[in-house]
Amino acid sequence: MPNDARTPPPDPASAPQPVTGAPEAAQTYSVLTALRSPRILRTEVLAGLVVALALIPEAIAFSIIAGVDPRLGLFASFTMAVSISFLGGRPAMISAATGAVALVIAPVARDHGIEYFIATVILAGIFQVALGLLGIARLMRFIPRSVMVGFVNALAILIFTSQLPHLFGDKVTAGNRWWIYGLVIVGLVIMVLLPRLTKVVPAPLVAIVLITSATVLAAINVPTVGDEGELPQSLPSLLVPDVPLNIETFRIIAPVALAMALVGLLESLLTAKLVDDVTDTHSNKTREAWGQGAANIITGFFGGMGGCAMIGQTMINVKVSGARTRISTFLAGVFLLVLVVGLGDVVAVIPMAALVAVMIMVSVGTFDWHSVRPGTLRRMPRSETAVMLSTVIVTVWTHNLAYGVGVGVLVAMALFARRVAHFTTVTRLDASDADDERVYAVEGELFFASSNDLVYQFDYSGDPHRIVIDMTNAHVWDASTVASLDAVRTKYESKGKTVRIVGANPDTAARLDRLAGTLDGGS
Numbered sequence: 001m002p003n004d005a006r007t008p009p010p011d012p013a014s015a016p017q018p019v020t021g022a023p024e025a026a027q028t029y030s031v032l033t034a035l036r037s038p039r040i041l042r043t044e045v046l047a048g049l050v051v052a053l054a055l056i057p058e059a060i061a062f063s064i065i066a067g068v069d070p071r072l073g074l075f076a077s078f079t080m081a082v083s084i085s086f087l088g089g090r091p092a093m094i095s096a097a098t099g100a101v102a103l104v105i106a107p108v109a110r111d112h113g114i115e116y117f118i119a120t121v122i123l124a125g126i127f128q129v130a131l132g133l134l135g136i137a138r139l140m141r142f143i144p145r146s147v148m149v150g151f152v153n154a155l156a157i158l159i160f161t162s163q164l165p166h167l168f169g170d171k172v173t174a175g176n177r178w179w180i181y182g183l184v185i186v187g188l189v190i191m192v193l194l195p196r197l198t199k200v201v202p203a204p205l206v207a208i209v210l211i212t213s214a215t216v217l218a219a220i221n222v223p224t225v226g227d228e229g230e231l232p233q234s235l236p237s238l239l240v241p242d243v244p245l246n247i248e249t250f251r252i253i254a255p256v257a258l259a260m261a262l263v264g265l266l267e268s269l270l271t272a273k274l275v276d277d278v279t280d281t282h283s284n285k286t287r288e289a290w291g292q293g294a295a296n297i298i299t300g301f302f303g304g305m306g307g308c309a310m311i312g313q314t315m316i317n318v319k320v321s322g323a324r325t326r327i328s329t330f331l332a333g334v335f336l337l338v339l340v341v342g343l344g345d346v347v348a349v350i351p352m353a354a355l356v357a358v359m360i361m362v363s364v365g366t367f368d369w370h371s372v373r374p375g376t377l378r379r380m381p382r383s384e385t386a387v388m389l390s391t392v393i394v395t396v397w398t399h400n401l402a403y404g405v406g407v408g409v410l411v412a413m414a415l416f417a418r419r420v421a422h423f424t425t426v427t428r429l430d431a432s433d434a435d436d437e438r439v440y441a442v443e444g445e446l447f448f449a450s451s452n453d454l455v456y457q458f459d460y461s462g463d464p465h466r467i468v469i470d471m472t473n474a475h476v477w478d479a480s481t482v483a484s485l486d487a488v489r490t491k492y493e494s495k496g497k498t499v500r501i502v503g504a505n506p507d508t509a510a511r512l513d514r515l516a517g518t519l520d521g522g523s
Contacts, residue, residue, distance in 0.1 A: 053205075054316055055081075056339065072305040081333030094309065112253075121257075124256075146387035150388040183351055191204060208350060226349065228352070269289065424443065438468070440458065442474040446475065446477060466497070468500050
């Protein structure tokens with residue numbers, strides 16, 4: 001395993017250190033520290049085991065969404081978790097097969113077959129490596145906090161609603177319905193009360209073991225993990241997709257691969273940011289971006305369906321189980337393979353009710369309840385609430401995080417532009433040293449939204465022959481504003497009057513010198 005403490009970070013955000021004065025659960029440890037401490041190592045090992053158990057039904061379900069054999073999802077979860085534990089920039093984050101990626105890539109398997117499907121996964125990984133090296137992670141700074149809150153809340157809702165088929169679906173019958181509900185309630189009670197008594201063993205693991213033991217000993221007939229799909233009987237093997245290497249193949253798989261790359265990076269980087277907030281540390285987002293790509297390339301060559309970071313399993317690992325290092329991520333993948341291949345018969349009897357209880361607790365813990373409190377909503381600007389709600393609604397409606405975040409960012413941009421546009425003022429100054437001179441003071445940030453009405457703020461007929469526009473407290477940001485100022489100058493000149501702009505800061509003056517008089521087709 002790589003030692004986080006010895007890896008030289010490319011920026012100060014890398015290699016998180018323990019937070020001074022923070023509670024133990026909020027600290028981050030290096031791999032070496034964890035290996036030297038039996039207590040920390042036990043936390044990492046048990047966290048990895050709990051995550052592995054939670055990954056199994058999810059991977060099978062996402063394989064079904066993608067229209068492929070469940071083994072492709074399980075192998076992807078193994079290879080993604082193990083690979084990203086070495087390559088990723090965010091320790092303790094879990095990457096595996098995900099629903100967002102499955103939805104994007106499903107048409108390839110349906111229309112062109114499994115070989116093209118695997119080729120798409122590999123090409124998506126190549127795209128992610130390229131985007132990561134080009135610095136796409138820097139774009140995270142343009143995602144507002146309200147979008148992040150909406151992202152978190154939408155994911156919590158999706159995690160919860162994804163459990164409803166296990167509570168009300170076709171496998172829930174009159175004979176087992178109340179057993180299922182009872183087992184879920186028992187699991188929730190265990191996970192709420194046990195941490196108050198001891199945190200030596202993760203409460204989700206205790207709930208899974210006790211509920212499984214009870215159903216087996218009492219011969220209770222409820223849906224199990226084995227009912228979700230066939231578990232693999234052998235290890236994944238290296239393969240190369242049998243597709244022609246030509247332009248036609250690229251034309252088929254490239255658009256889907258690019259979409260998969262963008263969705264995967266978006267979900268992974270947002271999840272990394274969330275883990276940063278939970279642990280009060282920073283992570284290397286650039287490394288995380290290209291690391292996700294490398295993990296997808298490895299996954300494709302081992303016959304997996306690809307994936308990205310998983311917020312649900314990551315929250316189980318970090319927030320519920322208290323893991324903080326790459327050890328838990330690595331072991332989650334290893335335990336997953338051991339469970340499905342070596343202990344498949346045991347895993348198959350785990351009741352889905354136990355895993356549903358775990359995921360419900362994850363959804364409750366993930367949701368930002370503070371953001372929807374009446375007091376918070378009263379204090380929060382309506383524009384911020386609108387951004388958060390639009391992100392939640394679109395994400396839940398489409399089941400696609402990329403759509404939700406994209407709409408949230410666009411709404412935030414539009415509302416910000418509208419708000420800033422009202423901060424620009426043009427004031428007519430009455431005092432002037434010369435009778436034939438009029439001074440106008442322009443204040444605010446001038447760009448396409450705020451400068452559109454600039455041309456209507458002057459008295460072209462009533463003003464004297466000399467006009468001074470004072471830009472001391474203004475800043476010109478784009479060509480639209482320069483064009484508006486050109487229009488003002490043209491209107492005055494058509495009446496035989498002159499216009500002089502004074503007080504421009506260096507950036508504004510440079511933009512005016514470069515663009516003034518050239519935007520209407522002139523030289």
